[in-house]
Amino acid sequence: MNKPLQSLEATQASILKHHGGDGSVARQRITEHYERRHDADFWMFWNDKVAVNHQSGDIIMDLGAGIGQFVQDCALRYADAHVIGIEVAPYMLHQPLALPSNAQIVIDDLNAPQADIPPNSVSMVMANMLVHELTQPMKMFQAVRRWLKVGGRFCVIDVVRQPLQDYLQRRYPNTEMWQDSTSRSELEDAFEHFLEHNRYHPEDIVFMLESGGFQLISREPLRNGGQTRIVVEKV
Numbered sequence: 001m002n003k004p005l006q007s008l009e010a011t012q013a014s015i016l017k018h019h020g021g022d023g024s025v026a027r028q029r030i031t032e033h034y035e036r037r038h039d040a041d042f043w044m045f046w047n048d049k050v051a052v053n054h055q056s057g058d059i060i061m062d063l064g065a066g067i068g069q070f071v072q073d074c075a076l077r078y079a080d081a082h083v084i085g086i087e088v089a090p091y092m093l094h095q096p097l098a099l100p101s102n103a104q105i106v107i108d109d110l111n112a113p114q115a116d117i118p119p120n121s122v123s124m125v126m127a128n129m130l131v132h133e134l135t136q137p138m139k140m141f142q143a144v145r146r147w148l149k150v151g152g153r154f155c156v157i158d159v160v161r162q163p164l165q166d167y168l169q170r171r172y173p174n175t176e177m178w179q180d181s182t183s184r185s186e187l188e189d190a191f192e193h194f195l196e197h198n199r200y201h202p203e204d205i206v207f208m209l210e211s212g213g214f215q216l217i218s219r220e221p222l223r224n225g226g227q228t229r230i231v232v233e234k235v
């Protein structure tokens, strides 16, 4: 028997749990590193690898848009485009950034996207630190394939598998996990997040995208291999 579709509210509750239970803290943590992650090198990469087939009037999309920082940047950089962010967490949306008139954020659950985007209308799609938060990414990958025009490009940046040692050393640099003062619930949280951040190897993401007919353009490790940056094209 098929499981019933997860409701928007259930998705919002599981994301809040993944984000640590406090929406405003999560919002601040997730947004404060935006500038560092989108420096001059990033935009050089974006121009060389992702923006190559963009034409005036095309749509640009940011999936898992957070408070809309990338949506805002793209709307300013591509004044000839319509920029659409998709986001589901209410605490990301409750004080949205002031967006230019060519940009908007749409509420939708990317585990099974329903957003009304015309097929073959999109030149570039970004999914930055989103894929590991989805219960499964296939429905979103299908939607991206439908939305992109031929030649349109899709960039996935995400955390990928790493040994438990690397993960725990970052969280407990002084082996605090052995100390009595580290509680059971704290350890349960650490081991649950280890699984959630450790879902995919870079090859798994490439496999899913190539099996759907996307053509691999580039794949590179970031942050000492703790993240991957993949670009594919709709052919």
Ligand SMILES: C[S@@+](CC[C@H](N)C(=O)[O-])C[C@H]1O[C@@H](n2cnc3c(N)ncnc32)[C@H](O)[C@@H]1O
Pocket (backbone or CB within 6 Å): 011, 015, 030, 031, 034, 063, 064, 065, 066, 067, 086, 087, 088, 089, 092, 108, 109, 110, 111, 127, 128, 129, 130, 133, 134
């Ligand atoms: C780690 S944050 C990254 C935010 C932004 N992309 C960035 O790079 O700064 C992941 C974002 O994806 C959103 N997200 C997670 N699951 C989602 C879903 N099923 N549908 C829509 N958005 C989702 C989260 O609420 C969060 O804002």
